[in-house]
Amino acid sequence: xxxxxxxxxxxxAEAVDRMLSGDPVLVDVVPAAQAIPNLRDRMIxxxxxxxxxxxxxxxxxxxxxxxxxxxxxxxxxAEAERMSAAGAFDFxxxxxxxxxxxxxxxxxxxxxxxxxxxxxxxxxxxxTVNEGLGKVMRFGGNDAEVRSRLAWLRDEFAPAMGRALRxxxxxxxxxxxxxxxxxxxxxxxxxxxxxxxxLRALAPALAAxxxxxxxxxxxxxxxxxxxxxxxxxAMAMGKAxxxxxxGIEASSVVTAMTRNGTDFGIRVSGTGDAWFTAPxxxxxxxxxxxxxxxxxxxxxGDSTIVETIGLGGFAMAAAPAVAGFVGAGAASEAVEFTRxxxxxxxxxxxxxxxxxxxxxxxxTGIDVRLVVETGLxxxxxxxxxxxxxxxxQVGAGVVRAPLACxxxxxxxxxxRLGVS
Amino acid sequence: xxxxLLTRLRKGFHLDSVALMRIARTVSELDGIEDAALMMGTSxxxxxxxxxxxxxxxxxxxxxxDLVIAIAGMDSDAAARGLAGADALLDGPGDIAVTNxxxxxxxxxxxxxxxxxxxxxxxxxxxxxAAAEARKAIRxxxxxxxxxxxxxxxxxxxxxxxxxxxxxxVMGPDCGTAIIAGVPLAFANRVPRGGIGIVGxxxxxxxxxxxxxxxxxxxxxxxxxxxxxxxxxxxxxxxxLMALDALDRDVATQHVVLISKPPPCGVAxxxxxxxxxxxxxxxxxxxxxxEMDMPANVHQVRTLRDAAITSLGQxxxxxxxxxxxxxxxxxQTYSRGLFMxxxxxxxxxxxxLAAGLPISSNVPxxxxxxxxxxxETGRNLILDLGADAxxxxxxxxxxxxxxxxxxxTEALRDDTVGVVLVDLVVGHGAHPNPAQSLAEAVxxxxxxxxxxxxxxxxxxxxDPQVRxxxxxxxxxxxxxxxxxxxxxxxxxARAVGAKF
Amino acid sequence: MSDDPVIDxxxxxxxxxxxGLEGFARDLQDEGVKVVHLxxxxxxxxxxxxxxxxxKLEA
Numbered sequence: 001x002x003x004x005x006x007x008x009x010x011x012x013a014e015a016v017d018r019m020l021s022g023d024p025v026l027v028d029v030v031p032a033a034q035a036i037p038n039l040r041d042r043m044i045x046x047x048x049x050x051x052x053x054x055x056x057x058x059x060x061x062x063x064x065x066x067x068x069x070x071x072x073x074x075x076x077x078a079e080a081e082r083m084s085a086a087g088a089f090d091f092x093x094x095x096x097x098x099x100x101x102x103x104x105x106x107x108x109x110x111x112x113x114x115x116x117x118x119x120x121x122x123x124x125x126x127x128t129v130n131e132g133l134g135k136v137m138r139f140g141g142n143d144a145e146v147r148s149r150l151a152w153l154r155d156e157f158a159p160a161m162g163r164a165l166r167x168x169x170x171x172x173x174x175x176x177x178x179x180x181x182x183x184x185x186x187x188x189x190x191x192x193x194x195x196x197x198x199l200r201a202l203a204p205a206l207a208a209x210x211x212x213x214x215x216x217x218x219x220x221x222x223x224x225x226x227x228x229x230x231x232x233x234a235m236a237m238g239k240a241x242x243x244x245x246x247g248i249e250a251s252s253v254v255t256a257m258t259r260n261g262t263d264f265g266i267r268v269s270g271t272g273d274a275w276f277t278a279p280x281x282x283x284x285x286x287x288x289x290x291x292x293x294x295x296x297x298x299x300x301g302d303s304t305i306v307e308t309i310g311l312g313g314f315a316m317a318a319a320p321a322v323a324g325f326v327g328a329g330a331a332s333e334a335v336e337f338t339r340x341x342x343x344x345x346x347x348x349x350x351x352x353x354x355x356x357x358x359x360x361x362x363x364t365g366i367d368v369r370l371v372v373e374t375g376l377x378x379x380x381x382x383x384x385x386x387x388x389x390x391x392x393q394v395g396a397g398v399v400r401a402p403l404a405c406x407x408x409x410x411x412x413x414x415x416r417l418g419v420s
Numbered sequence: 421x422x423x424x425l426l427t428r429l430r431k432g433f434h435l436d437s438v439a440l441m442r443i444a445r446t447v448s449e450l451d452g453i454e455d456a457a458l459m460m461g462t463s464x465x466x467x468x469x470x471x472x473x474x475x476x477x478x479x480x481x482x483x484x485x486d487l488v489i490a491i492a493g494m495d496s497d498a499a500a501r502g503l504a505g506a507d508a509l510l511d512g513p514g515d516i517a518v519t520n521x522x523x524x525x526x527x528x529x530x531x532x533x534x535x536x537x538x539x540x541x542x543x544x545x546x547x548x549x550a551a552a553e554a555r556k557a558i559r560x561x562x563x564x565x566x567x568x569x570x571x572x573x574x575x576x577x578x579x580x581x582x583x584x585x586x587x588x589x590v591m592g593p594d595c596g597t598a599i600i601a602g603v604p605l606a607f608a609n610r611v612p613r614g615g616i617g618i619v620g621x622x623x624x625x626x627x628x629x630x631x632x633x634x635x636x637x638x639x640x641x642x643x644x645x646x647x648x649x650x651x652x653x654x655x656x657x658x659x660x661l662m663a664l665d666a667l668d669r670d671v672a673t674q675h676v677v678l679i680s681k682p683p684p685c686g687v688a689x690x691x692x693x694x695x696x697x698x699x700x701x702x703x704x705x706x707x708x709x710x711e712m713d714m715p716a717n718v719h720q721v722r723t724l725r726d727a728a729i730t731s732l733g734q735x736x737x738x739x740x741x742x743x744x745x746x747x748x749x750x751x752q753t754y755s756r757g758l759f760m761x762x763x764x765x766x767x768x769x770x771x772x773l774a775a776g777l778p779i780s781s782n783v784p785x786x787x788x789x790x791x792x793x794x795x796e797t798g799r800n801l802i803l804d805l806g807a808d809a810x811x812x813x814x815x816x817x818x819x820x821x822x823x824x825x826x827x828x829t830e831a832l833r834d835d836t837v838g839v840v841l842v843d844l845v846v847g848h849g850a851h852p853n854p855a856q857s858l859a860e861a862v863x864x865x866x867x868x869x870x871x872x873x874x875x876x877x878x879x880x881x882x883d884p885q886v887r888x889x890x891x892x893x894x895x896x897x898x899x900x901x902x903x904x905x906x907x908x909x910x911x912x913a914r915a916v917g918a919k920f
Numbered sequence: 921m922s923d924d925p926v927i928d929x930x931x932x933x934x935x936x937x938x939x940g941l942e943g944f945a946r947d948l949q950d951e952g953v954k955v956v957h958l959x960x961x962x963x964x965x966x967x968x969x970x971x972x973x974x975x976k977l978e979a
Contacts, residue, residue: 004977005559252977345529369978372970373963374526375432375485407970414973434961436941462968484966524959531937531956538956540931542948544940549962552975553939562937563929567944587925601933603953605942642930666926848947 004250004417008270008369011251015269016347016365018248019309022241023119026198026233027170029162033097035098035126040109042073043090045097047105047302048260049275052091053084057261059140059297062389064089066142069108070150077142095256095267098243099126100235100302101137103385104261112158113152116173116236118244124133125239129153129161130232132225133203133393138301140389152218160219164205171201173237178352179313180230181362186319187234188303189326189381189396194230199223224244238305245269252413253346254366255306256326257378257401259386261300264402268368268409278404283384285397297387299399304380310349310362313379313398314341318354318362326381328398335378337379338363344370344378368413371406423454424496426503427479430487431671434460435510437546440487441815443509450505453491453500458506458598459813461486462548464570468813484548516905528556542605543592543676544568548595551575558583558590566592566647567606569808573654580658589666590659595645595841596623596818596849598743599630607818609847610882614639615674616731617667619660621648624761624806624845625679625707625724626876628905631847632728635880641672648762651683657691662697668698675731676702681725681766682709682786683907692718707763708770708785722774724767755916756831756871757802757841757909760817760825761878764843764905771909772800775918785806798836800916803827818850825861828873832865839872843905846879846890859897871914873899876908 002010032039039045044064056064065080068089074080083089088115096102101107113126131149135141165171176197183193203220210216223229242255251269258265265275280298286291306312316323317338320331328337335356342348345363353359366378377400384395414420427529440458447456457474461467461482469475474490482488489506493499525531532538541557543550545571554564558579571593583590591598597620598605602613609627611634618640620626626643633640644667646659660678676698683691683706695702696715703719706712714720721727726736728833755772759765765783772779773787780789783804791801804810805817805824817824824842829839844854851857855877862873875894879887891901902908910918922928936955938945945957964970 187929341528342533343526369974370527370529373974373978374530374960375963375965376526403965407964407967410970410973411975414977417972417977419976432961436960439942460962462962463968468937484962484968484971486966517929522955526961528937528939528958531958535935535937535954535956537954538935538937539925540934541937541939542944542946544938545960546962548968549971552971553960554974556978557939559939561925565926565935567940589926589929601930603933603948603951605934605936605948662926666924666930669924669927670930672930849943887972896948 004419007250008252009418011248011270012253012346012365012367013246015248015251015253018245019158019241020349020351021120022244023168024116024173024240025119026165026173026238027117028113028115028116028165029112029129029158032107032113033112034127035115036099037122039097039107041418042088043092044068045092045094045099045101045105045107045110046260047101047103047300048258049263049265049277050093051260051262052053055139055262057297059300059385059389060386062140062142063106063137066146067106067108069142070147073107081365085404088152093258095258096238096303098124100239100305101128102130102231102235102303103250103301103383104140105302106137110154112154112162114233114236116233116240117170118240121244123240123243125243127232127236127239129158130226130229132222133228135390136391139385139392140200145256156215157222160206160210161202163209164202165317165395167209168201168205170181173233174351176201177234177237181315181318181352182355184319184321186312186315186322186381188231188306189383190319190322191230191234192227194234195223195227196347198230200418214294234306234311234381235303238309238311241309242305247272252368252410253280254308257304258302259304260299260301264299264405266401266409267411271409271412274412276405276408276412278402281399281402283382283397283399284327285384285395286325287384287395288393291386291394295386295394297385299380299382300385301382303382307378307380308366309353310345310364313337313381314345315352315362316379316381317353317357322381326396326398336347340376343374344376368406368409371403372410375403377401377403422495422498424454424493425474425476426491426493426496426499427475427477428489428503429478430483432485433487434485435487443506446509447491447502447505450502452494453502454494455492456502456506457490457813459488460484460546461488462546464546464548465813467860483731487887500652509511512711515588515864528553528560532560538562540565540600541549542567544606547571547593551579554590555582558586558588561588563589564591565598565605565645566590567595569594569811573652574648576649577654580655583663584658589644589662591645592647595647597643598645599643601642604848607847607849608643609634609880610622611880612639613641613672615641615672616677617641617670617673617675618643618677618679619663620645621650621660621680622763623765624878627845627847628724628761628764629677629679629728631878631880632725632904633732634882636728636732638732641670642667651687651691653684653687657683657687660691660733661694664695668700674700676700677727677731678702678704679727679763680706682706687815688712703727707766708773708787722770724763725906735886739887753838753916754798754843755800755912756834756837757838757912758827758831759802759843760806760821761843761845761905762804762879765802767800767905768909768912771906772802772918774912774915777913777916777918782809787821797834802841818845821851821854821857825857828858829861829864832862832870837871839874839912839915841908842873843908844875844877844890846877846885846887847883850885852885854885855893859893859899862897862899867898872913874900874908874915875901876905877901878905
């Protein structure tokens, strides 16, 4: 007879194997409706687990109304708000449509999405193009300026980037991330290296396929001007790596962590599609001048998928500069974060290594058992949004996943295994 | 003025029990403080606090991961001062950290990642949690030594069966002492390596025998503690048998010693049958048992002293050297034994019974009477003050002898008592200077007219407390120090009328 | 290495994981024994029901 413990160990070995054998490649940028056929008109995908309009936080509501106007479903923001409250739109989590989105995470049929294909398993995952810093829809921004940037992304940038990727046969992301880790990125709050590496890989093909020098120049300067450009690529990559890990009977490995500004939710491989949710916590961090924690919105976004694959807070040791930026302590303490996360993970990734840890790999495969046992919650590096829509990012910090999610998941897994 | 109780909860704050008890003691010595307790909020601890009248308010809501601070003061000001004192101690600089490149793993899994070659887990967490930690260790391929007490018998049986199937050794629960390949673990004495292997159900029995071997220029290959219940029928001697087998196969071991209280018949039979097949000579001391039929290679002895002598290949003399200084006054006709070592208390009872003297104890050996309360007087009494009933929520007297030594002072005031019999156990883990503490407790009563005090000191001169210094301290205080625990018991028995 | 882990335990000085009283780890370190001291906390924050589940699911 195999004990519950042995079943879990075997299932987790399989889960880790699938994570490590993933081969994510950024292959294209296409209209969301084409990538996600089930994404119908008046359907709005958002970050985090399922949530209704009444429970959405300020930035989430701001983004919803903004995207409704952008899509032409409402004449103005006021109408969009009335329609939202009246149930005119279908709200669904990105995660249920092979997609992820940062912060508010708006994905709708009329936007373009980047496509990451996991060539080892044949699945694809999608994420919109990162809009840049300042007043942007992911932080709830919804005015004309925000919407016109989205329109430019749709009409000029995304098609240009898609042509370039098709010409260059895609960009393999695993080696790019490995490189980025040695250059000081952790792929959540610091993507300077990853963005530079993508720009370098993409530039020749962009030049070769650009319709005119104006398009090329605007595309290049858009990427060059946004250190977080790579974040959305890393997120789609995370989703592409984790989706094949779902549904392994008995596995206690976390396949998704996400938050919608109200709730934090996790999914676990061995417990099907259930979300285990708990109220999301406030990030602790540093605020940009003029802002304080009174301005902060609770934690938000699908970007925690990067922690789920061992980056972000889990790879803090690779990015000592981030430790200071997110207010997590001295740069020299960054190593501690990664080691702690190693205690709640099944394995380390031999391809994504961290020089300062003598090339030990990033912690891989969060095990709910270990989280509950040690009380060490996954540490997430995050941007802090203003609680009012449209103001944007006001700081950066660290937030811990609520332990209650993991406790629920453990109970559910035990019940499925007949352990009481 | 009225007694005021203040309780506070610190959620998710953990400190080991010894550190907490140290703080509680410091606080309880502050002016106006009647009682102070700092305990993790396990269900066992909450019961103790409730029994002590120290649980109310938010303390009642505590969980195992929360620290409960309870201060009873003469008035609310005193209690508040006590609480402030406790806070200051809790938040002050802690003990020196034991680190491995500065990194302290939080889980066994993390520890094994840091040290993949680890092969032994030494577990001294509160009893409520010890079995779970031990189970994890066994499943990760480690042997375990469980120092913790208050582990349930059912857990012990389960653990040992699982360990046996995986060929892993479980020492304990309630295993105070082990020496593995020359390394003293928990409460052990520094003894030279040699050819004598010891298996013991109790810590102090192992300590006395290994120290005596060292003092007679012998050496110990290994000393394996198995816990006081291992030879009970429910456990069936799983660890004892594994340890004995290992010592029989071990190249460093030439002579095997087994120390235990008398096991039930069925278990004794299995053990004797097993050792009868050994190629090595075996010495067995079932403390308090009568003479039994033994296999040819097995020598049964009565006392720990005789176990040490036999294992060294010497023969036990018919009578041991006597002292003449011992004598008691009229009316002072009873002996009061106040022990920190459980097996030493059992051995003393066996000595009294062998001399035909009646004896009562809280841990009676066969033939002794069950004591009905600690305040008994007017009879020969031997108390094990390290027994669970005395140590729940308190440090073991080997760590902190204050409670035992207070009992000594009290016994010296009892005019029916002619002789007070005590043990000191030194070595790793033990109090840094128990002789000093005992000497001070004895000095409270003027020497003229007080009962005689007879002591033994278990340990060696290589121990941090240095046995000879401890002996000198006691002798300077007018305490008679016998060479072994068995001799001390014999001296005491003789003082109250026994003839040897 | 022998065929029996118990014999292996006796053949070399133990390599110890110390869980609980810190003093024991210090003593061992003073002896020159390899020891890792756990920063132990009650599992599952001291929740007995979760700890019981964990003990069946974890190693």
